[in-house]
Amino acid sequence: MPKNDNNISMSVIKRLPRYYRFLGNLKKNGIDRISSKELSARMGLTASQIRQDLNCFGGFGQQGYGYNVSQLYKEIGTILGVNNAHPTIIIGMGNLGKAIATHMQFASGGFDIIGLFDCQKVGVKVNGKAILNSANLAEFCEENKPQVAIICVPEESAAGIVSTLVKCGVTNFWNFSHYDIVANYPEAVCENVHLSDSLMTLNYQITHKDD
């Protein structure tokens, strides 16, 4: 059983999806068992780092045997919450929203997409679902109680959308806008994806490669 994970640092938590991905690949390739040494070589982490990380959740390894791939994969998946089906809506059906709606494997990640919203393109189907009108967002939330909102609108529309959502009890966000949700709603759970920050970090590394 995983330990109580109250005090796990964000850096450990942020590595868990990587473990899950790597173990999923091993499983797909028919590998049943792996030593922390092998796992570390493949992941570019030290074996002691891996042992430490997994110890945060109660271990899983066995001296002299290593890790049982399927079991560890399943356990990490459970810790991450992949067996959930959080009712989730996506707001903003521009290119980005469309990409997110069609590209991501929400079901196997623990999310259930129950509504797509845009202030235009109402009725157009994306991945089999008709786009709903953002004007009816509050009404939809009252009725369908989504738990998670994916924010794919520009920053200038995000404040209003998030305010509506929080009022309706939606406080979990996957945020692609630059609107700072947690600064405005400290009680919110929010994972930000700032693509432009990532691109700039790349630029920095290219620009300063030969320093």
Place this chain on the structure above:
Amino acid sequence: MPKNDNNISMSVIKRLPRYYRFLGNLKKNGIDRISSKELSARMGLTASQIRQDLNCFGGFGQQGYGYNVSQLYKEIGTILGVNNAHPTIIIGMGNLGKAIATHMQFASGGFDIIGLFDCQKVGVKVNGKAILNSANLAEFCEENKPQVAIICVPEESAAGIVSTLVKCGVTNFWNFSHYDIVANYPEAVCENVHLSDSLMTLNYQITHKDD
């Protein structure tokens, strides 16, 4: 003048785009000057953290005055490399590639998109540019010398694409696939965007909110 930035840690570098974003917003709102205290309140960092971060690049602040917003914005932009125009190609024109090609402000970020590639949809225009055939990627690289490639193909296609690109001298990557470029090409500069990892981190936080 910025200090030589050879030994700046990745965590400082990863904060620079955020400073740049915040300062850009201040500038847009007509704010000329800001104290490190005010900046820290807006950014959710401590004032001492901000001073430390900016000291890595030679300071910029003035005792009793604070920071000159325009100047700091410009200096951080220069450090990040926004005045470059790295010739850049995007490979993979599915929903994600299309979103990236149309959504991102490449020019103001220091990148110049010179080619879009896909193995299908050849000739279809995205953001005014006709999609080129991935089969001609090597030839295009010989001729046009792109410096940066944005990888928007699935993991199973990424290995072959990246191998071709590295052979043609392209070693800077913005990678949306799960293919581990640096593990295979340690000389490569690579910024990974693992959207599914981000989504799983969100799931973890939602699942364990009440622990």
